[in-house]
Amino acid sequence: MKPLGDFQIVNHSVPRGDGIPKVTGGAIYTSDMVVEHMAWAKVLRSPFARAKILSIDASEAKAQPGVIDVLTGYDLKGLSPYYGHGVKDHPLIAIGQVRFVGEPVAAVIAEDELTAQEALAKIHVEYVELEVILDVDTAMAEGTPRIHETDFADGSFRGFDDFPGAAGNICQAVHVGWGDVDAAFAHAAHIAEGEFYFPMVYAYAMEPYVAIADFDAKGHLTIHTSGQHPFMVRHDVAHVFRLPLNSVRIIVPYIGGGYGSKSYTKIEPLVAACSWKSGRPVKLQLSVEEAFLTTRGDDARVRIRTAVDAQGHLIARQATIHLNTGAYAENSPMVCRKAANRIVGPYRMPNVKIDCFAVYTNTVPASSYRGLGGAQVTFPGESQMDELAEMSGSDPVEFRLKNLAHSGESIHPGMRPIDADIPGDIREAAKLLRMDRPLAPGHGRSVCCSASDAGAHPVTLAMVQVYADGAVSVLSGSTEIGQGSHTVLTQIAAEEMGVPLEKVRLIGSDTAVTLFERSTGASRTTTLMGRAVLEACREAIAQIKVMAEEVFAAPAEKLTEERGGLRHGGKFLTWANILEEYFKMEGCSIVGRAYLRKAGDLTLVPVFWEIGVVGVEIALDEETGKISLDSLVTIGDVGLAIHPAMTEGQDLGAATMGLGAGLFEELIYDGQQLMNGTMLEYRVPRFSDLAKNIDMKLVQNRDGVGPYGAKGGGEGAVNPISPCIANALYRATGARIRRLPLTPERVWKALQEKKGIARG
Amino acid sequence: MKLSFELNGKPATLEIEQRESLAEVLRGRCRLTGVKISCEAQVCGSCTVLVDGLPVSACTLLAYEVRGKRVTTIEGLAEESGRLHPLQQAFLDHFSFQCGYCTPGMILAAKALLDDNSVATDAEIVAHMNGNLCRCTGYLPILKAIRQAANEMRDEK
Numbered sequence: 001m002k003p004l005g006d007f008q009i010v011n012h013s014v015p016r017g018d019g020i021p022k023v024t025g026g027a028i029y030t031s032d033m034v035v036e037h038m039a040w041a042k043v044l045r046s047p048f049a050r051a052k053i054l055s056i057d058a059s060e061a062k063a064q065p066g067v068i069d070v071l072t073g074y075d076l077k078g079l080s081p082y083y084g085h086g087v088k089d090h091p092l093i094a095i096g097q098v099r100f101v102g103e104p105v106a107a108v109i110a111e112d113e114l115t116a117q118e119a120l121a122k123i124h125v126e127y128v129e130l131e132v133i134l135d136v137d138t139a140m141a142e143g144t145p146r147i148h149e150t151d152f153a154d155g156s157f158r159g160f161d162d163f164p165g166a167a168g169n170i171c172q173a174v175h176v177g178w179g180d181v182d183a184a185f186a187h188a189a190h191i192a193e194g195e196f197y198f199p200m201v202y203a204y205a206m207e208p209y210v211a212i213a214d215f216d217a218k219g220h221l222t223i224h225t226s227g228q229h230p231f232m233v234r235h236d237v238a239h240v241f242r243l244p245l246n247s248v249r250i251i252v253p254y255i256g257g258g259y260g261s262k263s264y265t266k267i268e269p270l271v272a273a274c275s276w277k278s279g280r281p282v283k284l285q286l287s288v289e290e291a292f293l294t295t296r297g298d299d300a301r302v303r304i305r306t307a308v309d310a311q312g313h314l315i316a317r318q319a320t321i322h323l324n325t326g327a328y329a330e331n332s333p334m335v336c337r338k339a340a341n342r343i344v345g346p347y348r349m350p351n352v353k354i355d356c357f358a359v360y361t362n363t364v365p366a367s368s369y370r371g372l373g374g375a376q377v378t379f380p381g382e383s384q385m386d387e388l389a390e391m392s393g394s395d396p397v398e399f400r401l402k403n404l405a406h407s408g409e410s411i412h413p414g415m416r417p418i419d420a421d422i423p424g425d426i427r428e429a430a431k432l433l434r435m436d437r438p439l440a441p442g443h444g445r446s447v448c449c450s451a452s453d454a455g456a457h458p459v460t461l462a463m464v465q466v467y468a469d470g471a472v473s474v475l476s477g478s479t480e481i482g483q484g485s486h487t488v489l490t491q492i493a494a495e496e497m498g499v500p501l502e503k504v505r506l507i508g509s510d511t512a513v514t515l516f517e518r519s520t521g522a523s524r525t526t527t528l529m530g531r532a533v534l535e536a537c538r539e540a541i542a543q544i545k546v547m548a549e550e551v552f553a554a555p556a557e558k559l560t561e562e563r564g565g566l567r568h569g570g571k572f573l574t575w576a577n578i579l580e581e582y583f584k585m586e587g588c589s590i591v592g593r594a595y596l597r598k599a600g601d602l603t604l605v606p607v608f609w610e611i612g613v614v615g616v617e618i619a620l621d622e623e624t625g626k627i628s629l630d631s632l633v634t635i636g637d638v639g640l641a642i643h644p645a646m647t648e649g650q651d652l653g654a655a656t657m658g659l660g661a662g663l664f665e666e667l668i669y670d671g672q673q674l675m676n677g678t679m680l681e682y683r684v685p686r687f688s689d690l691a692k693n694i695d696m697k698l699v700q701n702r703d704g705v706g707p708y709g710a711k712g713g714g715e716g717a718v719n720p721i722s723p724c725i726a727n728a729l730y731r732a733t734g735a736r737i738r739r740l741p742l743t744p745e746r747v748w749k750a751l752q753e754k755k756g757i758a759r760g
Numbered sequence: 761m762k763l764s765f766e767l768n769g770k771p772a773t774l775e776i777e778q779r780e781s782l783a784e785v786l787r788g789r790c791r792l793t794g795v796k797i798s799c800e801a802q803v804c805g806s807c808t809v810l811v812d813g814l815p816v817s818a819c820t821l822l823a824y825e826v827r828g829k830r831v832t833t834i835e836g837l838a839e840e841s842g843r844l845h846p847l848q849q850a851f852l853d854h855f856s857f858q859c860g861y862c863t864p865g866m867i868l869a870a871k872a873l874l875d876d877n878s879v880a881t882d883a884e885i886v887a888h889m890n891g892n893l894c895r896c897t898g899y900l901p902i903l904k905a906i907r908q909a910a911n912e913m914r915d916e917k
Contacts, residue, residue: 016852020852021860022857023848024794025794025864026794031796032787032793206862257859482896646858649896653897656897678799680799687889687890687892688887688890690900
């Protein structure tokens with residue numbers, strides 16, 4: 001393996017490829033785009049959580065000057081209007097029924113946005129309200145009507161990519177288990193048992209959902225979208241409009257944040273239907289308030305118990321997880337699968353029984369949220385680790401070290417063994433946090449960890465184009481969502497081709513140009529697309545080596561590879577020189593390609609274990625219950641950081657997002673109505689929430705299947721933050737809170753309760 | 761109605777409608793799409809532009825309010841030569857953005873602070889920047905960039 005010091009471009013914090021555009025205002029996002037002859041759409045949304053639509057009268061709206069057309073569920077003849085990669089349960093616009101407050105019921109297409117907005121008030125919808133089903137217990141109770149009255153067709157991934165399915169109001173059920181939990185609990189020395197709740201959260205990507213769809217005169221459909229999974233969008237849209245894959249072109253410009261919320265299909269089928277109906281290119285730009293009504297994270301109720309033996313070894317964990325999935329499946333079947341896997345934690349756990357249910361309710365559809373079920377279940381899991389440490393009379397760090405799986409050990413039978421040094425990471429976090437220092441009053445510290453089966457299904461195809469003038473283009477279907485993929489992938493190509501970074505250009509994402517990449521998520525891009533780009537470069541080089549035999553007039557064994565080209569005796573030619581000599585024509589280029597699939601060393605799932613290790617020291621204001629962060633430590637166990645500064649940036653960003661759900665963020669329903677769906681009322685972390693001391697450390701053991709031993713990052717630190725804060729709060733006060741967020745009010749009440757109990 | 765103001769150092773006269781926000785005029789009529797729209801409620805700071813050197817939320821300011829005033833957007837910050845403003849360079853140096861959607865507003869809000877107080881302490885920077893949200897970075901890289909730019913802007917004075 002190439003020693004770390006030998007890398008020229010990889011493992012260096014080079015300038016971001018998207019840097020200049022992003023600091024000068026030149027970066028164009030879908031929300032900034034206009035296309036020729038473009039019309040605008042606006043959406044009329046349901047005021048009811050569950051109701052039959054008796055009629056829609058849009059005649060007055062259609063008569064308004066400037067209105068081109070109105071789309072409703074009555075206009076979809078000839079289409080397959082239900083989409084979804086897990087379950088095809090989602091109509092592109094309400095058809096005869098609405099299932100949550102905010103569901104699109106009609107769309108006005110007009111010459112300008114204001115006209116479209118004004119015309120919404122002129123659409124008259126007659127509803128009959130039905131009994132609403134707002135929580136998981138009601139949804140699962142016997143006799144409760146079904147939110148979806150029919151069984152929908154499976155999406156392409158069901159039964160294939162870990163979506164076994166379910167029925168009734170249970171959208172998905174996943175059962176994970178091994179050993180004999182009942183026997184283990186019967187012999188336990190200590191058992192921690194409790195019910196935990198992780199709140200309903202909103203990712204708040206600052207650019208709300210936006211798409212421009214254009215059916216051209218030949219019937220080809222082009223969509224510019226803020227969606228982060230162009231190929232998944234293509235799948236859904238091609239299905240809806242019954243088009244071949246090469247008739248649907250999805251282009252993704254810069255994206256203003258995602259954090260899971262822009263994964264899979266959102267508004268694209270609706271916008272495409274507006275173009276299909278009106279014969280015009282149509283742009284739909286949602287407001288943030290509409291984005292609140294489009295996707296959220298699954299809130300989770302977790303009933304969990306965990307047992308240790310008298311020596312302080314974990315012997316069993318049992319949990320029942322109920323995810324409130326909202327009105328449509330979206331990606332919640334996968335959240336369900338991942339929550340069930342991830343609640344086990346990175347520990348040797350000989351007996352396990354996990355039952356996880358994603359449950360339909362009449363609320364905003366839930367889907368991916370950074371960490372995909374990880375944050376929801378690491379909170380209860382790691383809270384109980386501290387509870388058990390105390391019961392065992394052990395230090396929480398030592399207790400973890402005693403039970404953590406080491407590199408090469410398996411935590412899930414049949415899955416890839418752990419490919420990280422989690423005990424080392426925990427020790428490093430404890431060291432950086434200086435756990436041995438005495439605590440000031442109102443202060444508490446904790447170190448927590450998580451292991452997530454990351455990478456999703458490994459199908460990743462890439463091309464590089466090597467030009468005879470020394471330039472190289474990487475054609476990648478991974479989207480640049482801010483994580484820095486456009487930089488990292490060009491670094492890998494520059495490293496492999498031996499050209500300066502400035503010579504490498506990233507082309508993508510555009511489904512008509514770039515090869516298939518399943519998704520940009522599950523922290524997979526560096527690992528899978530990075531490796532595909534590396535292999536594509538090597539494949540291009542292999543082609544050039546064959547050409548070189550002719551150019552040098554020498555057999556392959558006489559040619560030695562040096563950085564950037566080949567040497568034959570005293571003569572060195574770059575790869576570009578060889579191409580030029582071979583074709584004897586300016587402007588030529590060749591294509592190297594790589595097709596990764598679930599085979600070889602990518603057969604075992606997960607692609608890699610994404611480790612989250614964080615430490616915090618909190619400072620509590622006991623008068624108000626307000627928690628602030630004195631110190632934050634993150635450990636990024638990433639195999640190799642292709643770009644160290646951006647990798648640390650991912651850790652801090654993920655930790656900060658976790659801090660939001662830990663301390664402030666919660667969507668609140670009052671009956672069927674979302675009460676705080678605006679940024680005036682939904683509090684996310686701000687500058688002043690920054691920890692006073694921040695230490696970030698990267699661990700580079702090159703133990704991943706990605707390029708040069710790299711693994712992904714960006715979703716690890718979001719998981720362990722909230723239990724870390726809750727554990728630190730317990731350390732500071734003795735109050736154990738099992739419900740997030742730890743708002744001042746909730747903390748203050750817990751403290752008063754504790755004082756009351758103490759007073760007797 | 762007619763609107764005359766100074767836009768990024770040059771006089772501008774536009775025909776606008778009375779109801780238009782400054783953000784709508786800058787983005788739609790002037791194609792200065794570095795002005796980003798997010799919360800539309802003066803919470804997130806992504807639409808921050810400078811009016812006579814002070815930061816305002818362009819999403820909720822009626823455009824006619826800037827008549828006769830100086831408006832600066834992110835597009836007007838670099839020198840004609842292409843040389844970046846010290847804040848722009850510092851944001852690059854410290855990887856102070858990921859998706860970049862909050863960045864124009866961040867840089868302009870920081871400029872307003874440093875133009876007024878080039879010896880701003882960390883506490884002053886945090887207090888001033890608290891109205892600009894970033895969902896990607898966790899803020900520390902932005903704080904570091906503002907510190908660096910403050911040093912450079914002081915040295916240049």
